[in-house]
Amino acid sequence: MANTLNILLAGFGGQGILFAGKTIAYSGLLDGKELSWLPSYGPEMRGGTCNCSVVLSDESIGSPLVTTPDVLIAMNRPSLEKFVDKVVPGGTILVDSSMIDIKVERTDVNVYYVDATKIADENNMHSCAIIILVGKMFKELGFCSKEALDGAIQKVIPAKKAAMLELNQKALEIGQQA
Secondary structure (H helix, E strand, O other), rough: OOOEEEEEEEEEEEOHHHHHHHHHHHEEEEEOOEEEEEEOOOOOOOOOOEEEEOOOOOOOOOOOOOOOEEEEEEEEEHHHHHHHHOOOOOOOEEEEOOOOOOOOOOOOOOEEOOOOOHHHHOOOOOOHHHHHHHHHHHHHOOOOOOOHHHHHHHHHHHHOOOOHHHHOOOOOOOHHHH
C-alpha cells in the first residue's frame, strides 16, 4: 500500500495558508514524492476564508482535492468547525489555540493545541504562526526529511523577501519544540 498523506490547511486569507501549503508540498518534492498543491479561497481574499489541499504520496495522485484529510491545520474557529468532522479516524488535527477558543470533542483523532499566533507575536514574527504549526506537524508526523523541510522553506521564500528566511526557519524550530 502506498504511503499517502492528505493535508488540509485552513484559516483566513493573510495567515500564510497558501505559503505553508507550498512549503509542505516543496518538502515532498525534495524528498522525491508525488505531490499536489491546490489553493482555495473566498472572493474576499485577505480576511476571507482560505484553505489549501496538499497531497504527498509515493505513487501517482488521483485527485488534488482533499475531502477527508489525514491532517488538518486549523488557524481559526470557522475552519476548525467546518473541517473537524472530515478528518479520518486516527488522523491529526493541529489547532492554533491562540485563535480558536474551543476544544476538539472527537476522541478518534490526535489533537495538538499550539498557541502559534501568541508565540509568533511574542517572538516578533507576526506572519509565521502557520509555520510554527508546520514545525509541530513535522515533529509529530515526520512527513519529510529535515533536509527537505529546510530546503523547502529556502525555496518558497522569494529572493526579494530573503529577510523572512531566518524568521521562518526560527518558526519551524519553535514548532518542533512545542
